[in-house]
Amino acid sequence: MHELGLVKSILEIAEAYARREGARAIREIGLRVGALSGVEKEALEFAFEAAKQGTLAQQARLAVQWVPLVAYCEACAKEFEVASPFGIALCPGCHQPTATLEQGLELEVDYLEVE
């Protein structure tokens, strides 16, 4: 992936919110990352350590909440979690693949902890 670019966007968002709230420093950045977002944990953390220097998040840690891939079968009107590492969303009811994803693609800054 392109974790350095993503981390820069994450830091921009975090700093903007922290400044708006008059915070002196960011202690923790809470992220929600989908299983199929394409983000790799180690690359993300490595990039974060490098990019946070000189920002309000200089001392901050990343708290990543992984969001599982959840699909929806229209035929069965049923939501189910996708266990396949290949992203094959087979409905446990009718065993047909579905293309409708409810969650698992997200990549968002959820919260900040500041001082």
Added chain:
Amino acid sequence: MNERKEIEIGLSVLAENTEERGRRIQVEKGVMALNNQYAAANRQRLEAARVKTLNLLSSPGSGKTTLLSRTLQELAPHLQMAVIVGDLATDNDAQRLRVGGATAVQIQTGSLCHLEAAMVARALDALNLEALELLFIENVGNLVCPAAYDLGESAKVVLFSTTEGEDKPLKYPRVFKEADLVLLTKSDLAEVLGFDRRRALENLRLVAPQARVLEVSARSGAGMPDWYHYLFALLGRVMPQNAHGV
């Protein structure tokens, strides 16, 4: 002395307590939000000019430029087309595509592994959109990063060549899940490579049941009329009888 120590301890306890009580700010903001704003603006601009746009994604070497080269040549008498080409370096692809007289704008991304909507916005400035009907965006050859970036396209086309192995959709599910159309390219090589076509199609069905699949060879011309049909249908036009190329 003792008193002072006590004060120090008291201060450090106080400091610890405030540390625990770090303020929490709810953000809930998508990291792609800025890109998505540019993408929405691109989409609006392209729709206003009645231009259909295809974002072409694939691994390097799966035949994007060859497919586009033939498409531009064969459809030139019937459609007003242009290409935006993304590469890390060189404008070789744009030059290749311009050979037939087509308009090609090269974006050199430097070290960036994908195109972003803001880059496409700048490339659109170099085109006369009012005179266009169909715009191809040839993304940087990469099956991971480009999948996450909306560029403002009408549809995403993922190319998957017979030289890559039948399990590509399993290895890169995200990009295939985003696809409106999958082109199985270099179909003329399938036999010599021992490419298991049925397994590849089954993998596509499992990972990307939403995608239409067409098998093409830009070299032999096999399947190209089906691709052209898709393009004319996207434009809401009937394909002219003599547009079959082959």
